[in-house]
Amino acid sequence: MSNLINRYSEGVFIISATPFAEDGELDLSSTDRLVDFYLESGVSGMTILGIMGEAQKLTADESLRFGKHIINRVSGRVPIVVGVSGASLDNMKRLSHSVMDSGAAGVMVAPMPGLGTETKLNQYFKQVCETLGAEVPICLQDYPQTTGVQFSVETILKLTRENEQIVMLKHEDWPGLTKLSRVRTESDTGSTPRMSILVGNAALFLPQELQRGADGAMTGFAYPEMLVQVVDLHKSGKVDQAEDLFDAYLPMVRYEQQLGLGLAIRKEILHRRGLLKSPKVRSPGPSLTELDHSELNRLMDRLEIKLKELP
Amino acid sequence: MSNLINRYSEGVFIISATPFAEDGELDLSSTDRLVDFYLESGVSGMTILGIMGEAQKLTADESLRFGKHIINRVSGRVPIVVGVSGASLDNMKRLSHSVMDSGAAGVMVAPMPGLGTETKLNQYFKQVCETLGAEVPICLQDYPQTTGVQFSVETILKLTRENEQIVMLKHEDWPGLTKLSRVRTESDTGSTPRMSILVGNAALFLPQELQRGADGAMTGFAYPEMLVQVVDLHKSGKVDQAEDLFDAYLPMVRYEQQLGLGLAIRKEILHRRGLLKSPKVRSPGPSLTELDHSELNRLMDRLEIKLKELP
Amino acid sequence: MSNLINRYSEGVFIISATPFAEDGELDLSSTDRLVDFYLESGVSGMTILGIMGEAQKLTADESLRFGKHIINRVSGRVPIVVGVSGASLDNMKRLSHSVMDSGAAGVMVAPMPGLGTETKLNQYFKQVCETLGAEVPICLQDYPQTTGVQFSVETILKLTRENEQIVMLKHEDWPGLTKLSRVRTESDTGSTPRMSILVGNAALFLPQELQRGADGAMTGFAYPEMLVQVVDLHKSGKVDQAEDLFDAYLPMVRYEQQLGLGLAIRKEILHRRGLLKSPKVRSPGPSLTELDHSELNRLMDRLEIKLKELP
């Protein structure tokens, strides 16, 4: 199928929130609205069931139901990556095959906590690849702030070299700009194949990362249109304009990049933008105070003004 | 129902392994054999679906199926505690109610990672108690080596005081002897109700912990008959005899207390004792080398000799 | 002495870098230049020998020598806080008394790693206060990203209530906006005395934090004039103007807030601004690549343009 992620995938893979009704049930009509909005914003792909998608708070049935619903709604217009990380390889296999059969474009895997050496990482991902089978493309998630697991550049290159199906890196180590540059320079060489690099970590350094060769972003910012425009402008050589646009949004990017709380902020903004019927986050999860709400009001107002002031 | 765990529960609650066939499927006939063996060994209770039970590698369906199978097999002869910890309160509720309806005696809950303050712990367990409902008795698992979450004595007392259903402590902080003494002395007072205290951490300090007032053990040692006898001897005042017996097993207790690897060792011993058809641990998981096997031979042989030498 | 920090201290306490020559020796003439620059920028205080000051890479003698040199150069014009955290209470006492005798205004103490309960934190800070003596004012550093130790609001309030000398909070938990609001609201009440709150964490949320009642900032941003102006504008009610100025610098604030690497960036900027003869960071420490240098060029150029565009 031509829609699988590959070593040249690029653009904005928006990480979708998982919409819930006030009572905590999956809200599939908000899901449809959200999917349509993402597509209209011009995203190149979508990622679901990641940490931001509250995957760990869904039942196995809900994960499958939500995954298939999204895949059907998108209906092949853009590739969909599904987060499948977990403690059990069997569960990972079951979910992966099920969503791939339904039309997903690949899966995203973060290492289990405790994989503290290169040897352990190599063994783990070898096992993952064997379990999933060679026909399932993998996006490697490098996110030490949450997993506690560190990847060296050498390990990333070795993993993509020795496991043909590891085609994409979700880069969110922090600080990680030099790491990104090195993966860019040291892959696509004689010995190591190219790797698609999409940046996460709330896109806090997106202009710098594009400059260093990132292929795009994979994050859940509540204004996907900014991500899309910044990537497009950058690609068409309008580097300053891209960064000016990004900087106008930076106060909000920073505000959303509050680990944990950021999810509640994103859902609130998506709610205010008319996409989610409810900003509900499943328990246990963060919620916004009154002060947070008025602070967000102010930041949204200021953003609007700044956007108007842009040339 | 009279079989619920309560503030006076005591004895040995053996933590059951989850038997798998070589192909990784649940092995229910080994499960029956294991349950019968545990009961014949004289255990006072059973705990299932904990970390040692590889709960995180089961699907939700398997967890339920295994839980109900055990509960049916035991058929009320001893109380059964079910591990239900997880990132989702909804899933916790679903599993808890399902097993309680089938006849479980209570559930065991460890805190989620990241609950780094007393305030967060209090809020979390309040939420857990509300979600499960007051009729579900809870065993609080204090296991910082794995969860990264520390409980002070003050927090434990507050939790059991403010949440009537938190009736039992699985004590496995380490070093933790003074903590155990303090919980024993500072509960069952005017202000704070008594708490049943069962010790985990492979029972490495069982004689000392019984002396300090523990009500028994909750661990998965592959020779449950030792745990039962040590607790019985201690209760009948034969303190030296209890410790002599324990010390004879101590080289093996220490050998099993190898975090992670210990599970493979336990399953291997249970396999050799004719209880598990296969010592299979689900992937990703530890396995024994040839050297480990011969080391275990030697330790088992030495144990047999020591037991013969006991008066 | 009137120059001690107290519960009403406010403004910008700049965290000073520790200047080294290329060969790694303390560079006291750059130190003088830096001190003069900070004072001319309008800072209200100075903090030395913190993590950003590479305190852990100085010998005890160097710490004392550097501390006294700064104190002499400042000569009472602003209060100086000295970082004294460490594994040994005796060493903490020795350094504290020595700098207080030389004219320091107080000391900053972060908890040792491993203090995972409120009880342990209370005991530790009680010991610290007794060891230092009641006449040494303390700034409590709440920085879990580095120490691994979490403070609840309740613990912070209890510490300042029960230890009169704990007068100031260096707030850098993250996310931490609600925590800041709560400490502000719940101190300065009948039961709990007021606490000075200065924000760290690279001042990434400075406008929001001032709005929530922070008394100022304690951080090492390489453009201290921005911090001073933002705090001043905010205090004089020019809230929008303060945030506009801040936002112009935000791309750089974000760039400096790269844990570890940020120190090398700050020293490089201070070097480019003519203050440090060398941007040297002691081994083992981060250094900038060529790409980092050109990225920094670009960010500095863009900052200059933005500042010109401000009304």
Add this chain to the structure above:
Amino acid sequence: MSNLINRYSEGVFIISATPFAEDGELDLSSTDRLVDFYLESGVSGMTILGIMGEAQKLTADESLRFGKHIINRVSGRVPIVVGVSGASLDNMKRLSHSVMDSGAAGVMVAPMPGLGTETKLNQYFKQVCETLGAEVPICLQDYPQTTGVQFSVETILKLTRENEQIVMLKHEDWPGLTKLSRVRTESDTGSTPRMSILVGNAALFLPQELQRGADGAMTGFAYPEMLVQVVDLHKSGKVDQAEDLFDAYLPMVRYEQQLGLGLAIRKEILHRRGLLKSPKVRSPGPSLTELDHSELNRLMDRLEIKLKELP
């Protein structure tokens, strides 16, 4: 100098406590008594200023003074390894050269926290080796329970292969038996030179580790005579007798292996054995309760009985 540690060093390198008087000052006359006792017990070497030696609570001056005092007292009879780990390479160099000049046999280095990849570990130890100079032999400490840093077998082998002066491994990863076997088998080959392996982690698995090829132990057990005899018996082929003796002490070995508290227990036993005038541990540090004292009484009494019962 012939007394340097090397790739064939073996036997028991006892880790010395640092004796303090009741007022916290260094107690050098207890130090002399302790040194004489260690030598009479038959140790092959001594290690000072490690974690168990409370190195992080000494001033730089005290460390030097204590180090030189011990070196003088031992006077070349056995090699002395000095712990020099720390955040500053300059301080490490200063201490190392000073003790080597005084007659130390080598230094012990644990990695700084945060070195989470093989690449970082290789760079760090290359820097350490360059800083110390090739003539300073290094014992690599592999102790993830405290440092948070994991070494793979591959990394250990690479480090000893590429840095000729890294001649010894203090092995205390846990579980770590297979790691020990692999380092033993995979060093001393064509490509990788032999490495001396001494085991730490309180010697909890000493018989197993000797069987797997360890050259001895480096730990601070308060009964060094046991360690010496077990190693000697094992070397002379009396494997069962060695393990019988070890098992008699195992309840105490286990009791001392309580992270943190173990130090207070060891000092108390050394005090009771007439070696330390005071069991003082510097603040902040653990202390024993009344219950701990009577528990220790009981364990010491039981040990005496067991030793009499040995054939």
